[in-house]
Amino acid sequence: MSTPSALTLEETILAVYCALDDALACAKVECREGKLIPRPGPPPDMDDREVLCVALLQELLGYESDHAFFLWLQNNSALRTAFPNLLSRQKFAERRALLTPLLERLCQAFCVLGGEGLPPFPSSTPIPSTSAASSGRENRSVSAAWPPPAIALP
Amino acid sequence: MYFHGVREHLIFTPNGRLAFIQQVPGNRHDVQGLYALLKTSFQGALLGDCAYQPNPTQEAQLRSHGIRMHAAQKSNARQPRPAYLRQWLHDRRSKVERRIALFDDQFCAQRTLNRSLRHFLARRWTKALAHNCSRYINAARHLPLESVAHFHAAA
DSSP, rough: OOOOOOOOOOHHHHHHHHHHHHHHHHHOOOTTBBBBBBSHHHHHHHHHHHHHHHHHHHHHTTTTHHHHHHHHHOOOOHHHHHHHTOHHHHHHHHHHHHHHHHHHHHHHHHHHHHHSSOOOOOTOOOOOOOOOHHHTTTTTTGGGGGOOOOOOOO | OOOOOOEEEEETTTSSOOEEEEEEEETTTTTHHHHHHHGSSOEEEEEOGGGGGHHHHHHHHHHHHTTEEOOOOOOOOOOOOOOHHHHHHHHHHHHHHHHHHHHHTTTTOOOOOOSSHHHHHHHHHHHHHHHHHHHHHHHHOOOOOOOOOHHHHHO
C-alpha cells in the first residue's frame, strides 16, 4: 500500500467543512441567520454549521470524551483561529443534541453523494469487499511514517 | 453514575455508507430491532445473522412494508436451505460484518460517554455522520477509502 498523503489539521478542518456544505446542499438545508433548524431567538454567536463541523472533527480525530476534546481544543491555536466564537463544552453538547434530526438527513445525503443512492437496494446488488489497503490496515503505524518521502521510489 | 445498555442496529449500504441506525433497549432480542423498522419509512433488502429471522406473522408484515430479510438459518432449522444459498448469504454477510467491525474500531463505537438519552442519540448520529463524511473526503482526495488514520495523524 502506498502511504496516504498527509493532511494537516487546517486541511482537515477545511475538508470537513466543505464536505458538510456539500451534504447540506444535497439535503436542501439552508442556513438562515446561523440556524440550520428554525427556532426562536437571536442569531447564535457560533453558526450551526460550525457546531456540526466541530462535532464531526471530534469523531474523526478519535476523541471519545467531550471533556478531553475540549481540553485539547482550548490549547490548539489552529482550531481557536478557525472557530473564534467557540461555545463552552456544555452549550456545545446542548446544540449538538438540538441538531440531531438534521444528522440523519445528512447521513443519507452522504449516501447520495457517494453515488449509490438510498435504500431500497435489491438482493442482487453486489457488495464490494473491504480490503486491507482500502481500510489503511496494512500500515497501522501510518502516523510514524509522516511526512511521506519526498522522492518516489521505483 | 448509571449504565444504560443499548442494542444498536446498523444498516449499511452495499458500498459501505451508514444508511440508518436503530437503537433498542439492551435487554431486547435482536429481532426486535428488525420489527422496529416497521415504524419507520425504511424499505429494502437486509442481510443479517440467524438472530434476525422473523416469525411468520411479522415476516408477512415486513414484506407488505417493503422489507425483505435474508437471515442465516438456525443450525436446527427444519427445512435447511441448499448449500449454495447458505454460501451466497455467508459470502455477502461477511463483508457487511467487516464494515460493522471497522465502524466500531475507527469511531470508538462500543461505548459512548454521555449524560442523557438526548446527548447519547446526538453523539451516535454524529459518529454515523463522521463515518460517511470520512468516506466522502477519502474518495474526493484519493485516499484509502475506508481509512481514518490520516485524520488521527492530523490531530
